[in-house]
Amino acid sequence: MSDPAARVRALRDEIAHHDYRYHVLDAPEIADDAYDELFRELRSLEERHPDLIATDSPTQRVGGAPVAALESAEHVAPMLSLDSSADPDAFRQFDARVRKALAAAAESESEIAVRYSLEPKLDGLSVELVYADGLLERALTRGDGQIGEVITSNVRTIRSIPLRLSRGGPVPPLLSVRGEIFLPLHAFDDVNERLLALGKSPFANPRNAAAGTVRQLDPALAAERPLTLFAYDVLEGDGARAEADVRTHDEVLAALRGWGLPVNPENTWADGADEVLAHFARLAERRDALPYEIDGLVVKIDDLALRRRLGSTAHHPRWAFAIKFPPRKEVSQVLRIVVSVGRTGTVTPVALLRPVSIGGVTVSRANLHNREDIERKDIREGDTVRVERAGDVIPQVVARVDEGAERGPPFRMPPTCPSCDTPLESVGPYTVCPNAFECPAQLVGRLVHFGSRRGLDIEGLGERTARQLVDREMVRHLPDLFDLDAAVVEDLDGFAEVSARKLVAAIDAARSTTLPRLLYALGIPEVGAAVARTLAQRFGTSSALRAADVRALEAIDGIGPIMGAAIHRFLHETRNADVLDALQTLLETAPIVVSTDDAKPLAGHRIVFTGALERFTREGATELVERFGAAAGSSVSGKTTLVVAGTAAGSKLVKAQELGVEIVEEEGFLAYLADHGIDTTELEAGAGA
Numbered sequence: 001m002s003d004p005a006a007r008v009r010a011l012r013d014e015i016a017h018h019d020y021r022y023h024v025l026d027a028p029e030i031a032d033d034a035y036d037e038l039f040r041e042l043r044s045l046e047e048r049h050p051d052l053i054a055t056d057s058p059t060q061r062v063g064g065a066p067v068a069a070l071e072s073a074e075h076v077a078p079m080l081s082l083d084s085s086a087d088p089d090a091f092r093q094f095d096a097r098v099r100k101a102l103a104a105a106a107e108s109e110s111e112i113a114v115r116y117s118l119e120p121k122l123d124g125l126s127v128e129l130v131y132a133d134g135l136l137e138r139a140l141t142r143g144d145g146q147i148g149e150v151i152t153s154n155v156r157t158i159r160s161i162p163l164r165l166s167r168g169g170p171v172p173p174l175l176s177v178r179g180e181i182f183l184p185l186h187a188f189d190d191v192n193e194r195l196l197a198l199g200k201s202p203f204a205n206p207r208n209a210a211a212g213t214v215r216q217l218d219p220a221l222a223a224e225r226p227l228t229l230f231a232y233d234v235l236e237g238d239g240a241r242a243e244a245d246v247r248t249h250d251e252v253l254a255a256l257r258g259w260g261l262p263v264n265p266e267n268t269w270a271d272g273a274d275e276v277l278a279h280f281a282r283l284a285e286r287r288d289a290l291p292y293e294i295d296g297l298v299v300k301i302d303d304l305a306l307r308r309r310l311g312s313t314a315h316h317p318r319w320a321f322a323i324k325f326p327p328r329k330e331v332s333q334v335l336r337i338v339v340s341v342g343r344t345g346t347v348t349p350v351a352l353l354r355p356v357s358i359g360g361v362t363v364s365r366a367n368l369h370n371r372e373d374i375e376r377k378d379i380r381e382g383d384t385v386r387v388e389r390a391g392d393v394i395p396q397v398v399a400r401v402d403e404g405a406e407r408g409p410p411f412r413m414p415p416t417c418p419s420c421d422t423p424l425e426s427v428g429p430y431t432v433c434p435n436a437f438e439c440p441a442q443l444v445g446r447l448v449h450f451g452s453r454r455g456l457d458i459e460g461l462g463e464r465t466a467r468q469l470v471d472r473e474m475v476r477h478l479p480d481l482f483d484l485d486a487a488v489v490e491d492l493d494g495f496a497e498v499s500a501r502k503l504v505a506a507i508d509a510a511r512s513t514t515l516p517r518l519l520y521a522l523g524i525p526e527v528g529a530a531v532a533r534t535l536a537q538r539f540g541t542s543s544a545l546r547a548a549d550v551r552a553l554e555a556i557d558g559i560g561p562i563m564g565a566a567i568h569r570f571l572h573e574t575r576n577a578d579v580l581d582a583l584q585t586l587l588e589t590a591p592i593v594v595s596t597d598d599a600k601p602l603a604g605h606r607i608v609f610t611g612a613l614e615r616f617t618r619e620g621a622t623e624l625v626e627r628f629g630a631a632a633g634s635s636v637s638g639k640t641t642l643v644v645a646g647t648a649a650g651s652k653l654v655k656a657q658e659l660g661v662e663i664v665e666e667e668g669f670l671a672y673l674a675d676h677g678i679d680t681t682e683l684e685a686g687a688g689a
C-alpha cells in the first residue's frame with residue numbers, strides 16, 4: 001500500500017477487532033497465524049516509520065520500562081466498598097430498607113418488588129481505568145478509595161482491555177471505568193506450576209496472584225500472566241453518570257460493551273428479594289464450574305434515579321449489597337504426611353487433615369506441592385495449617401498457623417517409590433519415580449493416555465479396563481499390551497466375546513501410527529500434542545529424536561531448558577530403554593516430512609478452501625498447508641492448483657470447474673497431504689478438540 005499511515009491505521013483497527021473477538025467475546029474469527037501476520041506487518045511498518053508509532057498501537061502494550069516503585073494518584077471519584085454479609089437475612093434487611101425509602105419517597109406503602117441487577121462478586125482486585133478522549137490514560141488500584149497506585153503499564157498488557165474505546169457512539173472526554181481484574185483458574189494453576197518448577201512459593205489463591213502481578217514493577221513479567229477484567233461501572237469525569245439518558249444499570253453495562261470493554265456474561269437481574277436469594281443459591285451451586293474464582297453475589301438497584309435518592313455512606317453505597325459465600329479457606333491439623341505418585345511419576349507430598357468443611361466441601365487431604373515447598377513452610381505432622389481451595393483445584397496447604405504441641409520430625413521424602421520400590425530421583429524441587437513404564441501407580445494412567453484419542457486412539461482402553469489389566473498383571477509393562485489375547489480379555493469385567501475381539505483388533509490397528517501420536521502417547525514429561533508435533537517435525541523419526549542431545553532439544557523454539565532436560569532425561573532413562581526399543585519394533589510410524597526451510601513439499605501450490613468443512617477446521621488446514629510452503633487463497637483463479645470443497649460449496653466450486661482446477665473433497669485432501677508426506681494427525685485432532 002502506498003500510504004503507510006493509512007495502512008498502519010487499518011492494521012491497528014483490524015488487530016483491535018481481533019483482540020476483541022478473541023479476548024472479550026471468546027469467538028476468534030481468524031487463526032493465530034493470520035493474526036501474527038497482521039501483527040508482524042504492523043510492527044515492521046512501525047519500524048520503518050517510527051513517527052507513526054502511537055500509544056494505542058497493539059505493538060505498544062508491553063512497552064513500559066521496569067520501575068523502582070509504583071506511584072500514587074487520586075481517583076476521578078472515590079472508589080467505595082460494598083456493604084456485605086454471608087447471612088441472607090442481612091440481605092432481606094437491606095431490601096426492606098430500600099423498599100422503605102422507596103415508599104417514603106412515593107408517600108405510600110410500597111410492597112413493590114425492587115428490580116436488582118445481579119453480578120457474580122469476582123474475587124480479584126478492583127481498578128479504575130481512566131479514558132481521556134477514548135484513550136486509556138491511567139489505571140489505578142483501589143488503594144484507600146481516594147488514592148490508588150498507578151498500574152497503567154501493567155494494565156496495558158491485559159489484552160481484553162482496549163487501549164482505545166471503540167464501537168458504540170460518541171465517547172465522553174473523560175471516563176472512569178470501574179471493574180475487577182482477575183486471573184482465570186487455569187492461568188492460576190499454570191502460574192503456580194511454573195513458580196514451583198523454579199523452586200519458588202506458589203500463590204495461595206488467584207486473587208493474590210492477580211494482585212501480585214498487577215503490582216509488578218516490570219511490565220514484561222506482568223505480560224506473561226493472562227490477567228483479564230470484567231467492567232461493572234462507568235462515571236464521567238465529574239463523577240456523574242456517563243450519559244444523561246442512561247437510566248438503568250443494564251444500560252450502563254450495554255454502554256460498556258459498546259465501547260469494547262468486557263462485561264461478565266453471567267450478569268443478570270431479578271425482581272425482589274426472593275428471586276435474588278434463589279439466584280444466589282443457584283450461583284453457589286455453580287461456583288465450582290466457573291472458570292474464575294468468585295466469593296459471592298453483588299446485588300445492585302437497577303434504577304439509577306432510585307440509587308441517587310438513596311445515596312452513599314462514607315464507606316459504601318446504600319443501593320448495593322454483596323451476599324457472600326462461605327470462605328474457601330479453613331484451618332485444620334495435619335494428622336499425617338504421605339506421598340502420592342502421579343501418572344507422570346511425580347511424587348507429591350500430601351497432608352492428611354482432620355476433616356474440615358471448606359466452602360461446602362469436606363476436605364481431608366491437601367497438596368503440599370514438593371520437597372522444597374514443604375521445607376520452606378516447615379510443615380510437619382501435628383501442625384495447625386491454613387488450607388485453601390479455588391475452583392476444582394485440589395486444596396493446598398498454604399501456611400503453618402501454629403506448631404503442634406507434639407510436632408513430628410521435619411518431613412523427609414521416602415528414598416524409594418511407595419508403589420514400585422524404585423529409588424526416587426530429585427528433579428529440581430520435585431521428586432520423581434523414574435520407573436515410568438512398570439511402576440503400577442503410573443502404569444494405569446499411562447495405558448489410558450497411550451490409547452487416548454490424541455495418542456494411539458485405541459477404543460475400549462479406558463480407565464476401568466487399564467486398571468484390571470494392571471491389577472491382574474496381564475500388563476506389567478506397556479508393550480505387553482500388544483500380546484493380549486482376545487480369550488483372556490474376555491474374562492475382564494465389562495467384556496464379552498465381541499468386545500474383547502474389538503479391543504484386541506483396535507490394539508493391533510494401533511501398530512501402524514504416526515510419530516506425533518506416538519510421542520504424545522508415551523506421556524513424556526512436558527510433551528503434549530503440540531510439543532509432540534514440534535518434535536516429530538524437527539526430528540522425523542523416533543531414532544533421530546532419541547539420538548538428539550539436550551542442546552538440540554533446548555534449542556527448539558518453544559521448548560527451552562526445563563522441558564528440554566525433562567524430555568532428554570525420559571528418553572535416556574535406562575529403565576525406559578527396553579520399552580522404547582520394544583515399541584520401536586512393534587510400531588510402524590509413517591514417515592514424516594521434516595519441515596525446514598528447504599523442505600517445503602507444497603511450495604508453489606495455491607490452495608482454496610470452500611464450503612463447510614467437517615473433519616478439520618479451515619484455520620487448521622490453512623495453517624498446515626502454509627507451513628509446508630503452499631499459499632492459501634480465498635478466491636479461485638487460473639493460478640489456483642487445488643480447491644478443497646466441503647459441503648454446500650458454491651460459486652468458488654463452479655469457478656474451479658470452469659477453469660478446470662483440480663477439486664477434492666475432505667477425504668481427498670487428506671490423501672493429497674499424505675501423498676506429499678505430510679502427517680495429518682494434527683488436522684483431525686484439532687477439529688475434535
Ligand code: IVH
Pocket residue numbers: 079080081082084119120121122123124125126142180232298317320322
Ligand atoms: S460494585 C461502590 N460489582 O467487591 C461499589 N464490585 O467488597 C462498587 N467486586 O471493591 C463495587 N465484583 O473489588 C462491584 N460485580 C461487582 C464486583 C465487585 C467484585 C469487588 C470490588 C469491590 C469489592 C467490595
